[in-house]
Amino acid sequence: MLNSLVNKYNIAGPRYTSYPTVPYWNNETFSLKKWKSSLIESFEESNSKEGISLYIHLPYCESLCTFCGCNKRITKQHGVESPYINAVLKEWDLYLELFDEKPIIKELHLGGGTPTFFSPENLKLLINGILKQAILASEYEFSFEGHPNNTTREHLQALYDVGFRRVSYGVQDYNETVQKAIHRIQPFEHVKQATDMARAIGYTSVGHDIIFGLPFQTLGHVKETILKTKALLPDRLAFYSYAHVPWIKGNGQRGFNDSDLPSAELKRQQYELGKQLLFEVGYKEIGMDHFALTTDSLYESMVNGNLHRNFMGYTASKTQAMIGLGVSSISDSWYGFAQNVKSIEAYYDLLKNNILPVYRGHILNEEDLIIRKHILNLMCRFKTTWDQNSLYFDEISEVVSRLQEMKIDGLLNIGSNTIEVTKKGQPFVRNICMAFDLLLQRKQPDTQLFSMTV
Structure with a gap:
């Protein structure tokens, strides 16, 4: 059945x-002026009541993972870090000019790319630059996406020192054949080390991202990955279907053939098996494709009816306004959406001329x-x-x-x-x-x- x-x-x-959804945005009736007006309206309505959320896109990676559909730039040259951080802080300054009072930050998330491509010192510089012109909400939540292979104790400590208490690690699958196909080689020992370090430092929520439907992935591979995940017992899990969208230009999803992907029936079996194994150790299903232990804030928000969903996925609390900083980031005023340019060079050029780097959007x-x-x-x-x-x-x-x-x-x-x-x-x-x-x-x-x- x-x-x-x-x-x-x-x-x-x-x-x-x-x-x-983004393909149905009406760009013809959208303008930067309308976007600013919608954000100012939202900010005035909600900042003092609930604060705002920030998403910061850090696009750099040292190597290409072929399952990834995100906007990224592959390089091993770390001299790109400082110019990019300066540009993000300039964009933040342009947004601050719109507001009559300091923003109250309730949520902040670093995504990518690979946020831990950046040095601990530069990440601290970025966050301190954001916070010096803002107020922290009484119950704020800072989170970042960590790569198990390059998230060091220094990264975790530096971000902990500026308020981060949640980290999510991209695991995907532990099978070597699958890892080779998606160009993401990371042994279980690396994930265990990164998870243990975060907990030892004091992070209160450690998450893992696991994907089913990957090339060459079998039911046995999913079972092996979930059993190893159970041994580490992350506080929350994203367990979701691989989104195969190779027609999106430049996203890198060309490292394997369509025929290497599991069938729809096998994908659903993978999901049902993984879900059953997670239920057996006490995980609760949150919305679509997410799971959490009952001690995690994501579960508590679901029970309390406060669960929210936006461009960052499911979140434990809602803010009416979310500002996206960095290339390709999407902002949400509730009354409108705005997406930044995807090219780093275009991003720099617009900011150099004191123009918010928005290139498309939609007013609802x-x-x-x-x-x-x-x-x-x-x-x-x-x-x-x-x-x-x-x-x-x-x-x-x-x-x-x-x-x-x-x-x-x-x-x-x-x-x-x-x-x-x-x-x-x-x-x-x-x-x-x-x-x-x-x-x-x-x-x-x-x-x-x-x-x-x-």
Whole structure:
């Protein structure tokens, strides 16, 4: 039965870290002026109540991992660090000029690329430069993505000293054949050492990222990886499907053939096996493709109904405004999205001329905001509701009609003004959200834009 559902619903679809999704942004009606206005409005509404979030993209890597779809620059020349940090701090200065008061930082995340490509000293310089013009929220959370092969004790200590308490390590898979295919050779001992060091220093949440559906990956490989992961017991896990999007120019996903990838049926078996093994040692499923121990803040936020999802994935708390700094970073004012240029050279040129390095975006209209809330509800709580006064929109009856077959298949329950995803339907929540995605429904893409939903 499960395999037949996988075959039926395994189609290309968004991961819904935003709505509208990036391919459906209306760049023709977007402008830098509108973006600034939307951010100022959001900041004035929310800064004193909840603070803001910051995402900083650090794009450099010493080698290319062929599973990665992120924006990165491959180099072994570490002289690139200082100019880049200076540029990020310049961009921060340009944003600060928009605000009448100091921002209160609630969340800060370093992503990449490889953040630990940068030296501990330069990372401290970056964070201190951000914080000297801001206020820390009473319960702030700083996190970064660490590479187990090059995250040193000095990196962990330096970031701990400036407020970081959470780190996530990209594990992917422990099998050597799979690691060679994705060009990510890292023995279990490296991950164990990096995990143990973080805990010894005082990090309160250590996460691991594991991927299923990788080239040459078998059920046995997934089992081996999960069993080794259980031995380290990370506080939270991202256990998600490999997003094969080689048509995105320059993302590096060309180190293997499509025929080397597991079938949709095998991918779902890998997921179900991994999930069962994680449940056996006390992990709880969080939203889609995430797991946490009951002591972790991600689980607590799910229980309390505060789980949030944005371009950083699932987060334990919500801020209305999120500013993305660095090349390709995406900012979110709630009322609008803005993405930075992807070229480091273009990024530098715009900042040199005191221009925010935004090259595209979307200003949300009233319909967008309503649909965004529905999709957030489904992704974070597996349930959404509406009535004539709240979250109602004219095409809701058409959405319900599109969901009827999923109801018959047992993926969800439909009430008079409620949609609730069943346990059976949770692996297909992306498909359910697609029924609400009015922009996607009105204009189906001519070419494949998204990874497969399963």
